[in-house]
Amino acid sequence: xxxxxxxxxxxxxxxxxxxxxxxxxxxxxxxxxxxxxxxxxxxxxxxxxxxxxxxxxxxxxxxxxxxxxxxxxxxxxxxxxxxxxxxxxxxxxxxxxxxxxxxxxxxxxxxxxxxxxxxxxxxxxxxxxxxxxxxxxxxxxxxxxxxxxxxxxxxxxxxxxxxxxxxxxxxxxxxxxxxxxxxxxxxxxxxxxxxxxxxxxxxxxxxxxxxxxxxxxxxxxxxxxxxxxxxxxxxxxxxxxxxxxxxxxxxxxxxxxxxxxxxxxxxxxxxxxxxxxxxxxxxxxxxxxxxxxxxxxxxxxxxxxxxxxxxxxxxxxxxxxxxxxxx
Amino acid sequence: xxxxxxxxxxxxxxxxxxxxxxxxxxxxxxxxxxxxxxxxxxxxxxxxxxxxxxxxxxxxxxxxxxxxxxxxxxxxxxxxxxxxxxxxxxxxxxxxxxxxxxxxxxxxxxxxxxxxxxxxxxxxxxxxxxxxxxxxxxxxxxxxxxxxxxxxxxxxxxxxxxxxxxxxxxxxxxxxxxxxxxxxxxxxxxxxxxxxxxxxxxxxxxxxxxxxxxxxxxxxxxxxxxxxxxxxxxxxxxxxxxxxxxxxxxxxxxxxxxxxxxxxxxxxxxxxxxxxxxxxxxxxxxxxxxxxxxxxxxxxxxxxxxxxxxxxxxxxxxxxxxxxxxxxxxxxxxxxxxxxxxxxxxxxxxxxxxxxxxx
Numbered sequence: 103x104x105x106x107x108x109x110x111x112x113x114x115x116x117x118x119x120x121x122x123x124x125x126x127x128x129x130x131x132x133x134x135x136x137x138x139x140x141x142x143x144x145x146x147x148x149x150x151x152x153x154x155x156x157x158x159x160x161x162x163x164x165x166x167x168x169x170x171x172x173x174x175x176x177x178x179x180x181x182x183x184x185x186x187x188x189x190x191x192x193x194x195x196x197x198x199x200x201x202x203x204x205x206x207x208x209x210x211x212x213x214x215x216x217x218x219x220x221x222x223x224x225x226x227x228x229x230x231x232x233x234x235x236x237x238x239x240x241x242x243x244x245x246x247x248x249x250x251x252x253x254x255x256x257x258x259x260x261x262x263x264x265x266x267x268x269x270x271x272x273x274x275x276x277x278x279x280x281x282x283x284x285x286x287x288x289x290x291x292x293x294x295x296x297x298x299x300x301x302x303x304x305x306x307x308x309x310x311x312x313x314x315x316x317x318x319x320x321x322x323x324x325x326x327x328x329x330x331x332x333x334x335x336x337x338x339x340x341x342x343x344x345x346x347x348x349x350x351x352x353x354x355x356x357x358x359x360x361x362x363x364x365x366x367x368x369x370x371x372x373x374x375x376x377x378x379x380x381x382x383x384x385x386x387x388x389x390x391x392x393x394x395x396x397x398x399x400x401x402x403x404x405x406x407x408x409x410x411x412x413x414x415x416x417x418x419x420x421x422x423x424x425x426x427x428x429x
Numbered sequence: 430x431x432x433x434x435x436x437x438x439x440x441x442x443x444x445x446x447x448x449x450x451x452x453x454x455x456x457x458x459x460x461x462x463x464x465x466x467x468x469x470x471x472x473x474x475x476x477x478x479x480x481x482x483x484x485x486x487x488x489x490x491x492x493x494x495x496x497x498x499x500x501x502x503x504x505x506x507x508x509x510x511x512x513x514x515x516x517x518x519x520x521x522x523x524x525x526x527x528x529x530x531x532x533x534x535x536x537x538x539x540x541x542x543x544x545x546x547x548x549x550x551x552x553x554x555x556x557x558x559x560x561x562x563x564x565x566x567x568x569x570x571x572x573x574x575x576x577x578x579x580x581x582x583x584x585x586x587x588x589x590x591x592x593x594x595x596x597x598x599x600x601x602x603x604x605x606x607x608x609x610x611x612x613x614x615x616x617x618x619x620x621x622x623x624x625x626x627x628x629x630x631x632x633x634x635x636x637x638x639x640x641x642x643x644x645x646x647x648x649x650x651x652x653x654x655x656x657x658x659x660x661x662x663x664x665x666x667x668x669x670x671x672x673x674x675x676x677x678x679x680x681x682x683x684x685x686x687x688x689x690x691x692x693x694x695x696x697x698x699x700x701x702x703x704x705x706x707x708x709x710x711x712x713x714x715x716x717x718x719x720x721x722x723x724x725x726x727x728x729x730x731x732x733x734x735x736x737x738x739x740x741x742x743x744x745x746x747x748x749x750x751x752x753x754x755x756x757x758x759x760x761x762x763x764x765x766x767x768x769x770x771x772x773x774x775x776x777x778x779x780x781x782x783x784x785x786x787x788x
Binding site: 327 | 479480481500501502506507508510511512514515516517518519527528531532575579
């Protein structure tokens with residue numbers, strides 16, 4: 103399909119939606135009369151007309167796949183025969199699954215925490231120096247790079263050549279110049295996970311930074327001055343006044359990054375493809391679903407595990423939000 | 430004891446000279462009000478005393494010690510802000526205890542001091558609440574409480590009542606005056622509201638464009654303004670000004686023309702003034718009389734009548750500007766009536782072309 107075809111289809115879609123809203127609205131008006139009861143009834147229909155397209159799309163592309171995935175998790179690899187809890191039983195006993203869960207947990211622990219931490223620290227410090235906004239733009243830039251693109255960039259940092267060869271990887275070039283042996287970074291189990299996490303932190307710190315910068319601007323200057331008069335040091339002000347003030351923002355950023363990390367796939371796919379014990383759930387799911395003939399049963403089980411993983415984070419977030427609303 | 434001496438202090442924001450060679454002596458345990466229109470430098474002055482702004486030249490000393498380079502926490506001051514500036518995530522108790530905790534006071538002492546401040550300000554019932562759950566007046570009490578608990582030598586108030594509604598402002602004003610009596614502390618108070626200045630102050634400092642226009646007791650400023658600015662700023666409603674000329678002058682009296690209808694001899698004089706000079710005659714609405722014998726009088730039509738119950742303000746037409754006259758509350762003068770306005774010579778003020786008062 104050429105670009106022209108695609109834009110034509112997009113335009114067609116937009117025009118048909120505009121027509122849908124206008125025509126259905128017109129028809130409703132056509133049959134309308136001025137009876138007060140009728141107007142109320144008409145308005146409830148109007149609401150339905152306007153939210154129906156969104157609901158239908160939501161149902162087809164989100165709700166239906168969820169139920170289909172749940173169904174498939176109880177069927178065999180071709181989705182034909184009911185096998186009960188067989189796939190779940192397999193997952194619980196699979197060492198790869200355990201490793202992926204462990205890796206995912208490590209990612210969840212390290213990446214959101216460090217991204218939020220760096221974002222907050224940098225946002226705070228950048229406001230105190232004249233080149234702060236330049237630094238912020240540079241730190242934000244990785245946000246514009248796709249995860250795969252970031253993977254390619256970081257491959258040049260972790261690249262390994264045998265001892266004696268010229269090192270084209272930045273990290274190896276540095277340590278060789280100090281007289282150490284070059285390392286194949288991405289193949290060192292456990293540690294290689296952290297090298298991959300560094301990429302995600304590199305990207306997400308920018309997001310945290312931008313949101314924190316905006317939030318910091320919302321802190322009343324007089325409150326900080328009051329704390330200073332009360333005798334608080336800058337460090338005390340940061341921990342006792344600024345951080346509690348930004349609690350909601352910290353929570354939002356932490357949640358956004360946590361959910362992103364739970365779905366992490368691209369970076370690992372591009373860098374190690376889950377080799378050397380770096381696999382996470384999403385990679386494992388992809389492998390089972392689409393590689394070696396595919397096993398929709400096992401793939402679906404893994405997809406459900408990822409989905410369930412998001413629940414507690416969302417629930418906690420909604421709970422916190424409601425608490426905040428109550429006061 | 431906490432005398433504050435401000436000695437030829439200057440402050441620039443970039444090229445703008447906001448405080449110009451200001452010198453002030455603020456006596457220990459006094460209630461000093463810095464007053465002036467917005468942009469006159471009064472808040473900057475207060476923030477320099479607090480240590481929130483640097484001083485470009487001159488010295489500020491508290492209790493004889495120069496504090497120019499001391500951070501706010503070492504100056505033994507407390508400040509109350511217009512926006513309250515409470516810590517929103519802390520309870521009222523914690524807000525008031527924050528400074529004491531930083532001073533590493535014992536738990537019992539903190540508890541005792543916070544309870545005492547809460548009792549004085551009648552906020553004992555709210556100690557466990559967050560600032561969000563309080564009304565504006567309650568928040569301002571907490572902000573004052575936060576200042577009291579630390580028992581500072583000097584209290585600084587930056588327009589603390591400006592965010593409150595009119596009724597609450599009057600109530601808090603009375604309570605602040607009471608508080609000053611109870612605590613016997615030095616208080617410096619910034620406001621643009623001359624009523625607050627008149628009612629609260631032992632000493633009023635009128636600032637105008639970065640200089641001290643006049644400094645003295647409220648009644649001094651009211652009866653004996655040094656210049657046109659202070660005359661116009663202090664008193665509500667404002668002093669009336671009438672442009673006129675000196676018709677004759679002696680060693681203790683100056684006679685001026687009263688809008689062509691009469692001449693009035695005022696027992697004030699100025700060495701630099703001479704016959705024929707253009708001057709401003711100033712007189713307060715409450716010193717004008719209606720239809721009564723006086724030192725000089727003038728007739729005009731009434732175009733607005735404001736009845737306040739305790740008094741009535743008549744607005745008279747005078748060369749395009751209104752002349753305001755205060756008369757008794759149950760006056761039956763109506764719009765359109767012509768009245769004879771009497772001037773009391775001893776209450777008249779004269780200001781020369783450089784706006785300085787005749788004495």
